[in-house]
Amino acid sequence: MKAQRINGIERGEPITITVNGKEIQAYAGESIAAALLAAGQRNIHQSVKGGAPRGYFCGMGMCFDCVATVDGIPNVRTCVTQVHPGCIVETSS
Amino acid sequence: MTPQKPDTTEIAIVGAGPAGVAAAVIAARAGAAVTLLDENTNAGGQYYKQPTLTESGHKYPNSLASNIQQGRELLAGLNHPGIDLQCDTLVWNVSPEELVLYLCGPTGARALQAKRIIFSAGAYERVMPFPGWTLPGVIMAGGAQLMLKAQGLLPGRRFLLAGTGPLLQLAAVQLLEAGADIAAIVELQPRAEFLRTASKLWGHWDKLGQGIANQKKLLQAKVPIKYGHTIARALGENEVSGAVIMKVDGDGRPIPGSETTLEVDSICLNYGFIPATELPGIAGCAQYFDYNFGAYATKTNENLETSVAGIFAAGETCGIGGADVALLEGQLAGAVAARQLGLDPDTDEATLCQKQLQARTVAASLGKMFPVKPGLCALATDGVPVCRCEEISAGEVRAAIRMGVVQLNQLKPWTRVGMGRCQGRICGEILRQIVAHETGLALQEIQPFTARAPVKPVLLEEVGGAVADTGELTWEDHVGGYGVART
Incomplete structure (x- = not known):
């Protein structure tokens, strides 16, 4: 399921970020989670014990279900972290 | 790790939502040096979260545009030389004796x-577990609102909203206006309860008006509102592809045989809100049980002073009240704090106090x-994870309860619930419900998790040198073993 950027809402500069080795389109000011959802990736994190799929849940940085490795730093909350040019995201699922 | 001298300020405010911003503006105008701290990239909190996409030019749907505009007007007040706004800054511990953050x-x-x-510090959304609630595509209703207004993104196409309270209908209207398809809203309370709520709000025309306007929009869009229903299951392998809803009896128990399956790709949940009390908790501020919202909150006197000298609390952390209450309490706390420092704020605290109490009364009846x-709790069948972080199932929790483990601080070492990255912010209130359901204890007899530093995971390498030179405190006092190492 691809999330939809709402028509008529002005966006920042287009930015390319790399997610699991693949380039995806994002815009300045977007959160990494927003860019992932817009690219159709809702499944962001694999739970440590059960390997269950997890994704964007609370949206405000409290649940840690949308964490990914960003520029080499693990456990970054994608919902409260903005994209930047050259940003490299690795998701565990 | 050499202890360093702390920076200093006159009034430190933690959380730049409606209450924190209102407090900062009043205190700074009175002449106080204010440091306003927030973990997020921008001020506004969740309620007045501003779009981060561009500086200007956005055509938001009506229901979002007015909220964004109100927030912008409030935040304009932060442009004052007395206010030092520090964003992306987590306050992870507090030392109450020296008033050091x-x-x-x-x-x-x-x-x-x-x-x-x-x-x-605001509030968190309250949710309840059910089979499939950890699937991607199940999100908190406020999380959906944040995607809409801060990111200009519609996080799904066809939605089910489930839970209880006025936020569900508001969020549904906002999703509709952004182009979503709403399969249904399932409201736990029976329809008669909803009408009784309306009668309690008689005289509070703005609140009633908002509710009626939302209902009208939902009726026009032919969105079914299923009163006395609950979400019972999220369907899907790797993400949501459907939902099962059920009728409930008077106690909220799902009635077998009443299942209906809906085709949806997203499910938004909200069962109200929970006060964020971690930092006042660490500071040793007394709490009270808020019977109206079923949760512990920070106790204050009429001047919003907590039980710890020099520490105030304002807004949701003192009990759920909404943005109107938060704005009034922010002003009151800011004014009283400034006056205690010998300044003369341009406010009438007695009037503020009265208005705040009125606003609290409306919120309480809601x-x-x-x-x-x-x-x-019957939806949390034994295989359903209750603690999302440590993946502890309802069955494991019930087994512990049968052994006599009924307090959250006991369940934690027994089962590992609340020991993960969210530190019990999501499972804490769910566990209190389950323990109450299993044992017959009243909710207020079940104490919340004890808050511990760091209140959110931090990098040990970053906080390693942060211990202030206040004499007796050591590195171990502050961090214990709770931090997250980088590798």
Whole structure:
């Protein structure tokens, strides 16, 4: 399921970020989670014990279900972290 | 790790939502040096979260545009030389004797000593578990609102909204206006309860008007509102592809045989809100049980002073009240703190106090009408994870309860619930419901998790040097073993 950027809402500069080795389109000011959802990736994190799929849940940085490795730093909350040019995201699922 | 001298300020405010911003503006105008701290990239909190996409030019749907505009007007007040706004800054610990806050931000870890501290940390959304609730595509209703207004993104196409309270209908209207398809809203309370709520709000025309306007829009769009129903299951392998809803009895228990399956790709949940009390908790501020919202909150006197000298609390952390209450309490706390420092704020605290109490009364009657019902615990069948972080199932929790483990601080070492990255912010209130349901204990007899530093995971390498030179405190006192190492 691809999330939809709402028509008529002005966006920042287009930015390319790399997610699991693949380039995806994002815009300045977007959160990494927003860019992932817009690219159709809702499944962001694999739970440590059960390997269950997890994704964007609370949206405000409290649940840690949308964490990914960003520029080499693990456990970054994608919902409260903005994209930047050259940003490299690795998701565990 | 050499202890460093803390930075200093007159009034430190933690949380730049409606309460924190209102407090900062009043205190700074009175002449106080204010440091306003927030973990997020921008001020506004969740309620007044501003779009981060561009500086200007956005055509938001009506229901979002007015909220964004109100927030912008409030935030304009922060443009004052007396206010030092520090965003992306987590306050991860507090030392109440010296009024020192421990910060982790863009310039690394620091300590900040204040003459007065105001905690205005806001609230979290309350949710209840059911089979499939951890699937991607199940999100909190407020999380959906944040995607809409801060990101200009519609996080799904066809939605089910489930839970209880007025937020569900508001969020549905906002999603509709952004182009979503709403399969249904399932409201736990029966329809008669909803009408009784309306009668309690008689005279509060703005609140009633908002509710009626939302209902009208939902009716026009032919969105079914299923009163006395609950979400029972999220369907899907790797993400949501459907939902099962069920009728509930008077206790909120799902009625077998009443299942209906809906084709949806997204499910938004909200069962009200929970006060964020971690920092006042660490500071040792007394709490009270808020019967209207079924949760513990920070106790204050009429001047919003907590039980700890020099520490105030304002807004949701003192009990769920909404943005109107938060704005009034922020002003009151800011004014009283400034006056205690010998300044003369341009406010009439007695009037503020009166208005705040009135606003609290309205909020309380709303809270009372939308309780989480104990029968919902039946949806957390034994295989359903209750603690999402440590993946502890309802069955494991029930087994512990049968052994006599009924307090959250006992369940934690027994089962590992609440020991993960969210530190019990999501499972804590769910566990209180389950323990109450299993044992018959009253909710207020079940104490919440004890808050511990760091209140959110921090990098040990960052906070390692942050211990202030206040004499007796050591590195171990502050961090224990709770931090997250980088590798």
